[in-house]
Amino acid sequence: WAVFPLGDTSTITFTARLISSPVTNSAAVAWTSLPIDPQINGLPVQISTHNTQSTERWYDPLDDVNIYSVTDTVAINAPNTGGTNDDDEDASLPNTLPKTGFAPNRVTLIPDQPAEKEYSATEVWLEVPRLGLKMPIVGVPVVGADWDVSWLWNEAGWLEGTAFPGWEGNSVLTSHVTLANGAEGPFAKLGDLKYGDRIIVHAYGSLYVYEVRQNRTISPYNTTVLQHEDEAWITLLTCEDYNEDTNTYSNRIAVRAVLISVTEDKANSAASNIR
Numbered sequence: 425w426a427v428f429p430l431g432d433t434s435t436i437t438f439t440a441r442l443i444s445s446p447v448t449n450s451a452a453v454a455w456t457s458l459p460i461d462p463q464i465n466g467l468p469v470q471i472s473t474h475n476t477q478s479t480e481r482w483y484d485p486l487d488d489v490n491i492y493s494v495t496d497t498v499a500i501n502a503p504n505t506g507g508t509n510d511d512d513e514d515a516s517l518p519n520t521l522p523k524t525g526f527a528p529n530r531v532t533l534i535p536d537q538p539a540e541k542e543y544s545a546t547e548v549w550l551e552v553p554r555l556g557l558k559m560p561i562v563g564v565p566v567v568g569a570d571w572d573v574s575w576l577w578n579e580a581g582w583l584e585g586t587a588f589p590g591w592e593g594n595s596v597l598t599s600h601v602t603l604a605n606g607a608e609g610p611f612a613k614l615g616d617l618k619y620g621d622r623i624i625v626h627a628y629g630s631l632y633v634y635e636v637r638q639n640r641t642i643s644p645y646n647t648t649v650l651q652h653e654d655e656a657w658i659t660l661l662t663c664e665d666y667n668e669d670t671n672t673y674s675n676r677i678a679v680r681a682v683l684i685s686v687t688e689d690k691a692n693s694a695a696s697n698i699r
Contacts, residue, residue, distance in 0.1 A: 524573050551626065555616065630686055657681065661678055
């Protein structure tokens with residue numbers, strides 16, 4: 425600050441990703457005995473011309489008198505993400521939500537996709553009328569401790585370990601907010617969905633119609649949106665709030681919708697037009 429008045433307060437916020445747990449964060453603040461700025465050369469101002477020691481006193485960690493300082497620490501632990509175990513959904517899901525977003529407005533180079541990592545095709549596709557989306561759904565497996573969604577393009581990725589789209593349980597689909605070429609991804613406008621909007625899954629001659637019940641911005645560690653449901657729900661996920669300094673997205677958008685009807689899919693042939 426150029427000027428920080430006496431009695432004022434300030435909050436400094438850091439955005440960081442916790443790599444290991446726990447971490448101890450320490451902060452220290454030091455001040456001087458008088459509200460006087462130092463000289464241009466950084467030395468303290470002499471109060472009296474008759475006393476060379478009449479200067480503002482600074483914090484000295486080895487001095488019992490000049491103790492103008494305070495410190496504090498806080499232990500930071502990884503959040504409790506809650507369980508996702510139930511019948512058809514796997515208890516060993518990753519503990520962070522997928523990273524479906526590249527840096528906007530610039531090209532990100534990604535390696536060639538090995539044949540063994542090719543996504544599993546399905547005969548299922550997704551339609552979101554409000555967003556004008558019609559896109560195939562592919563299966564994204566858990567690789568190691570995460571879902572590898574780098575090679576998604578104009579598809580929705582069904583996350584392994586969640587219910588298959590249309591089945592009872594919580595079916596979780598994700599797609600990029602920003603593509604590797606820097607352009608907007610299929611889920612760039614996911615945050616625009618509102619209560620009552622329709623999400624449609626076309627699967628094996630049936631039309632599964634869901635209605636949006638919730639649209640939230642959440643932490644990447646909030647895996648409660650993956651939790652099992654006794655009825656048929658669908659959850660759409662993508663990244664939100666790109667941070668230029670860390671080259672990561674700070675948050676996720678989660679849209680949750682409940683199944684309201686299942687009918688014959690008279691437009692099933694349209695699937696061939698989106699592949």
